[in-house]
Amino acid sequence: MPAVEVTGSQWGDEGKGKIVDYLAQQADVVVRYQGGSNAGHTVTVDGEEYKLRLLPSGILYKGTLCVIGNGVVVDPKVMLEEMDAMTKRGIDVSGIRLSNRAHVVMPYHSLMDGLGEELRGNSKIGTTKRGIGPAYQDKAKRVGIRVCDLMDKEEFAKKLKENLTVKNIELERLYKHEPLDYDEMLKEYEGYAERLRPYVCDTIFLLNDALAAGKKVLFEGAQATMLDIDYGTYPYVTSSHPVSGGIGVGAGVAPSKLDTVVGVVKAYCTRVGSGPFPTEQLNEAGEKLREAGHEYGTVTGRPRRTGWLDAYVVKYAGMLSGINYMAITRLDILDDFDEIKMCTGYKYRGELLNEMPASLKVLEEVEPVYETFKGWKTPISDVREYDKLPKEARVYLERLAEVTGIKLGIVSVGANRDQTIILEKNLF
Ligand code: GDP
Numbered sequence: 001m002p003a004v005e006v007t008g009s010q011w012g013d014e015g016k017g018k019i020v021d022y023l024a025q026q027a028d029v030v031v032r033y034q035g036g037s038n039a040g041h042t043v044t045v046d047g048e049e050y051k052l053r054l055l056p057s058g059i060l061y062k063g064t065l066c067v068i069g070n071g072v073v074v075d076p077k078v079m080l081e082e083m084d085a086m087t088k089r090g091i092d093v094s095g096i097r098l099s100n101r102a103h104v105v106m107p108y109h110s111l112m113d114g115l116g117e118e119l120r121g122n123s124k125i126g127t128t129k130r131g132i133g134p135a136y137q138d139k140a141k142r143v144g145i146r147v148c149d150l151m152d153k154e155e156f157a158k159k160l161k162e163n164l165t166v167k168n169i170e171l172e173r174l175y176k177h178e179p180l181d182y183d184e185m186l187k188e189y190e191g192y193a194e195r196l197r198p199y200v201c202d203t204i205f206l207l208n209d210a211l212a213a214g215k216k217v218l219f220e221g222a223q224a225t226m227l228d229i230d231y232g233t234y235p236y237v238t239s240s241h242p243v244s245g246g247i248g249v250g251a252g253v254a255p256s257k258l259d260t261v262v263g264v265v266k267a268y269c270t271r272v273g274s275g276p277f278p279t280e281q282l283n284e285a286g287e288k289l290r291e292a293g294h295e296y297g298t299v300t301g302r303p304r305r306t307g308w309l310d311a312y313v314v315k316y317a318g319m320l321s322g323i324n325y326m327a328i329t330r331l332d333i334l335d336d337f338d339e340i341k342m343c344t345g346y347k348y349r350g351e352l353l354n355e356m357p358a359s360l361k362v363l364e365e366v367e368p369v370y371e372t373f374k375g376w377k378t379p380i381s382d383v384r385e386y387d388k389l390p391k392e393a394r395v396y397l398e399r400l401a402e403v404t405g406i407k408l409g410i411v412s413v414g415a416n417r418d419q420t421i422i423l424e425k426n427l428f
Pocket residue numbers: 008012013014015016017018039040041042043044298328329330331332333412413414415
């Protein structure tokens with residue numbers, strides 16, 4: 001089974017980095033297909049932490065190709081900083097490939113991301129301020145600058161001039177901000193272009209050729225279903241398609257080529273930024289989840305909102321992405337709870353729902369239906385076989401599989417690569 005996709009099933013930070021790193025042991029190619037440096041994927045090997053924003057989580061394996069696909073918006077400064085940091089730690093970055101069609105995140109994108117949020121006031125999205133929304137906005141508006149433009153000195157100078165002229169008017173008139181300097185930006189980005197040039201190629205053909213040659217390709221989703229611009233809690237979402245179908249547009253690989261979809265499911269729920277979160281616990285239980293799980297953002301350091309596992313959301317993610325197996329993460333964070341709750345459905349004005357409400361007004365009003373489980377009250381981080389997990393933990397997981405109709409594939413009981421229980425050996 002050569003094409004496997006890993007996708008977030010909740011609101012992000014489920015532990016996709018850990019699961020991708022684990023599965024990447026068997027992969028020839030690991031691919032990011034959407035999002036940008038708003039992602040923060042942590043991989044831990046032998047107690048050493050690697051925080052990745054743009055580079056695929058396969059980077060720790062020598063010889064693995066790490067592709068940044070056309071659907072990603074790339075901040076060259078962040079990418080080069082990440083590559084330098086990896087090189088300093090002895091990691092080989094020669095396997096990186098950057099799509100010539102990917103869009104470039106420019107300094108005005110990140111700046112306007114922040115200024116735009118300020119302007120929205122109380123209805124701000126709570127973005128990561130990495131320029132993601134503004135970069136995708138320019139892409140859709142057909143004024144964006146692509147990596148192939150960045151590689152062409154003349155074309156880049158022309159496109160930057162056109163863009164910056166308009167952005168500076170916007171900056172000055174709308175945001176009352178001083179204009180950005182053309183010459184400085186041109187020089188800075190020409191430098192990035194030269195450093196990135198050796199890695200740039202047509203990743204669409206590279207990926208399709210790899211699949212045709214029987215190579216194992218692993219797709220790494222960033223963000224998650226509930227942050228998808230179509231399926232999430234719009235407008236409190238990101239600007240791309242984290243669902244598995246995103247590979248069609250973001251990597252140039254047809255959905256029919258995908259063999260297996262792994263949905264990463266955190267054993268409870270978190271959300272950073274604004275927007276509805278039906279199982280949020282603004283109480284002692286939520287506080288305990290935050291402290292036990294050290295739930296503070298990788299990219300921004302913000303405290304994450306916390307709540308009980310929402311199986312209704314996971315089931316929805318399963319339908320949208322065609323998830324075949326769940327990879328449950330952070331089960332160990334629940335080690336010390338007397339009682340654990342799981343939401344199995346939503347009620348709206350007394351009626352059980354069969355859909356995910358599009359209207360945020362409705363979603364804000366839904367009542368989660370909870371089932372309560374007995375905690376296992378014992379550390380599980382050293383367990384390596386499913387049958388050796390405490391019975392209470394298995395009951396919890398098996399009920400999740402039942403409610404969602406999705407099989408358990410992996411259970412993660414710690415951040416380290418080896419703290420992983422495998423139920424399905426043949427994911428590739
Ligand atoms: P991602 O954005 O989906 O890749 O997730 P993040 O990396 O932002 O957040 C997940 C955090 O949980 C990271 O710090 C991981 O190292 C850590 N992690 C992953 N799996 C486990 C696990 O099973 N147990 C514990 N305790 N930590 C985990």
